[in-house]
Amino acid sequence: MAAFSSMHCPPSYSSSINGGRNQSFIFSASPRVSVPAKAKVFVQSTGNSHQNVVLMQDVATKVSPVAKETPMEKSKGDLLSVTSSKEWDEKAGFDINENESTVSITVVGASGDLAKKKIFPALFALYYEGCLPEHFTIYGYARSKMTDAELRNMVSKTLTCRIDKRENCGEKMDEFLKRCFYHSGQYDSGENFAQLDKKLKEHEGGRVSNRLFYLSIPPNIFIDAVKCASTAASSGIGWTRVIVEKPFGRDSESSAALTKALKQYLNEDQIFRIDHYLGKELVENLSVLRFSNLIFEPLWSRQFIRSVQLIFSEDFGTEGRGGYFDHYGIIRDIMQNHLLQILALFAMETPVSLDAEDIRNEKVNLCELSTEVKVLRSMRPLRLEDVVIGQYKSHTKGGVTYPAYTDDNTVPKDSLTPTFAAAALFIDNARWDGVPFLMKAGKALHNKRAEIRVQFRHVPGNLYNRKFGTDLDQATNELVIRVQPDEAIYLKINNKVPGLGMRLDRSNLNLHYADRYSKEIPDAYERLLLDAIEGERRLFIRSDELDAAWSLFTPVLAELEEKKIIPEYYPYGSRGPVGAHYLAARYNVRWGDLGVEQSAA
Numbered sequence: 001m002a003a004f005s006s007m008h009c010p011p012s013y014s015s016s017i018n019g020g021r022n023q024s025f026i027f028s029a030s031p032r033v034s035v036p037a038k039a040k041v042f043v044q045s046t047g048n049s050h051q052n053v054v055l056m057q058d059v060a061t062k063v064s065p066v067a068k069e070t071p072m073e074k075s076k077g078d079l080l081s082v083t084s085s086k087e088w089d090e091k092a093g094f095d096i097n098e099n100e101s102t103v104s105i106t107v108v109g110a111s112g113d114l115a116k117k118k119i120f121p122a123l124f125a126l127y128y129e130g131c132l133p134e135h136f137t138i139y140g141y142a143r144s145k146m147t148d149a150e151l152r153n154m155v156s157k158t159l160t161c162r163i164d165k166r167e168n169c170g171e172k173m174d175e176f177l178k179r180c181f182y183h184s185g186q187y188d189s190g191e192n193f194a195q196l197d198k199k200l201k202e203h204e205g206g207r208v209s210n211r212l213f214y215l216s217i218p219p220n221i222f223i224d225a226v227k228c229a230s231t232a233a234s235s236g237i238g239w240t241r242v243i244v245e246k247p248f249g250r251d252s253e254s255s256a257a258l259t260k261a262l263k264q265y266l267n268e269d270q271i272f273r274i275d276h277y278l279g280k281e282l283v284e285n286l287s288v289l290r291f292s293n294l295i296f297e298p299l300w301s302r303q304f305i306r307s308v309q310l311i312f313s314e315d316f317g318t319e320g321r322g323g324y325f326d327h328y329g330i331i332r333d334i335m336q337n338h339l340l341q342i343l344a345l346f347a348m349e350t351p352v353s354l355d356a357e358d359i360r361n362e363k364v365n366l367c368e369l370s371t372e373v374k375v376l377r378s379m380r381p382l383r384l385e386d387v388v389i390g391q392y393k394s395h396t397k398g399g400v401t402y403p404a405y406t407d408d409n410t411v412p413k414d415s416l417t418p419t420f421a422a423a424a425l426f427i428d429n430a431r432w433d434g435v436p437f438l439m440k441a442g443k444a445l446h447n448k449r450a451e452i453r454v455q456f457r458h459v460p461g462n463l464y465n466r467k468f469g470t471d472l473d474q475a476t477n478e479l480v481i482r483v484q485p486d487e488a489i490y491l492k493i494n495n496k497v498p499g500l501g502m503r504l505d506r507s508n509l510n511l512h513y514a515d516r517y518s519k520e521i522p523d524a525y526e527r528l529l530l531d532a533i534e535g536e537r538r539l540f541i542r543s544d545e546l547d548a549a550w551s552l553f554t555p556v557l558a559e560l561e562e563k564k565i566i567p568e569y570y571p572y573g574s575r576g577p578v579g580a581h582y583l584a585a586r587y588n589v590r591w592g593d594l595g596v597e598q599s600a601a
């Protein structure tokens, strides 16, 4: 019997790198069950009838006793070939019934900013779209005293319905809120977590309990909370997973210490390190764009690409988060994670195929490095001369005075923490040798934007060079992937202006999402929460990836701090320090976001 057929959340990774989002999760409470064509399943028994370990392609999954019997023991060591989930269920003898399992999601730090702004709204959106399993409960956990009604009231203020389906919105919100509860407790109290466990059990009503803890708390209390959650409130017979928010340390050493501490209480496959940029629609689309269109992949190398630019800007400062930010700075806050993850996805080698078996071979044969990690390992650690840092200063415009970074009471007046950085990174492999990957990230700039700009080389011997005057840069193609806002992918091309003369013009071939797709784009947190519930780890950061990412940035971060490098001050609302231009110029490129941008809409 194929389970959870009542759920109508569409499988969205059916052609993902690991060959389908559900394959690691066939036996658990996934609302979407599918088996990749001709899946091979290797079966082992742990001797515990409730916990057979099933290695399915490259994934090991603990099987909880959702199976009515344990027929897998009969076929221990066998390879089963199946072509559909129905056939799988029949061969494996599993009879998975949604009524028999439940998912409890505990938002630890529920009173905080991220929980209110992102996590509860994302959970509601999943519920609204029918993506949560039938039996689920949401618990808020924090020290603040709150009743269930008060939590519901707080959460209700941030919920919204999808634009295209407002029907029954209020009703759905009420139903959702009825499934939300609150427990007040300390983050380091096993006793308080044990009380939570008791309450969760009441809601789970004897079903197989799968538990997800979302750590939406400051990093200094991660370990206490993980320890208490795992020892006093983890699931006895289902899975227990923990989503960990960034920052994952401040440098290689602290990150390794954090991973080591987490691993005292959790296995790596229980830890879901979230980088919400990986859940953004256009970031996820990168692989599709590149590997499913003939026209891009052949151009994806040093031969045709002159520079790649990863740009993040926000038009507001660190107001309200200065205390956190001052300890980290923009390089750790945005570059080392969000922009570097995009870079790795952008630059990785082509996987042998989308078949999970090939991915597994690749991992095993190549020292278990994923294609993304291989990119990171081919990169040169960032050098001080390839970094420009800035900090915003107060600026008055139109009668309004915008604060300096150091005007924040939680920031020391003499802070040198960068709120802006530009950097040039290089990948020393055959594909990307010599191509500058320029990153730029800043707060309190003139706009809010995240984009990838791929600047192509000049056309050799271009017949139309004269038409572009002396500025050949005007004539090069540029592919822009605008991650946000107003998602778009557009390609700048040269075109003849219609008419009897011969005038050339730069125009955009434009895929503007709002025009092309009527459906609202889900928030990154929705996708990632759903993945964590489904046990799909592809968009979460593994510890080896994290180590590789930190090793690129740790030396320069240490040098900036040791040498007390003074940031270049830029006015709030400006385009940032001019040093960023010199950095790009050193590599003979220009920032693509500074030209006169033709509307991509």
Ligand SMILES: NC(=O)C1=CN([C@@H]2O[C@H](COP(=O)(O)OP(=O)(O)OC[C@H]3O[C@@H](n4cnc5c(N)ncnc54)[C@H](OP(=O)(O)O)[C@@H]3O)[C@@H](O)[C@H]2O)C=CC1
Binding pocket: 109, 110, 111, 112, 113, 114, 115, 142, 143, 144, 187, 215, 216, 217, 218, 219, 221, 245, 246, 247, 324
């Ligand atoms: N906010 C954002 O936009 C983003 C946040 N993050 C990360 O997500 C996590 C949560 O962020 P955010 O919600 O902004 O954090 P908050 O500062 O709002 O903290 C969340 C909750 O943790 C408790 N808390 C705060 N400080 C302490 C402390 N010193 N000791 C014990 N408990 C404390 C508070 O709950 P109570 O007092 O009720 O216990 C608070 O409501 C952090 O790791 C952050 O780095 C990541 C990306 C973006």
Ligand SMILES: O=C1O[C@H](COP(=O)(O)O)[C@@H](O)[C@H](O)[C@H]1O
Binding pocket: 276, 314, 333, 334, 450
């Ligand atoms: O992780 C973080 O991301 C946000 C920006 O996220 P976005 O989805 O709104 O682009 C950033 O403001 C914050 O400083 C950082 O910690």
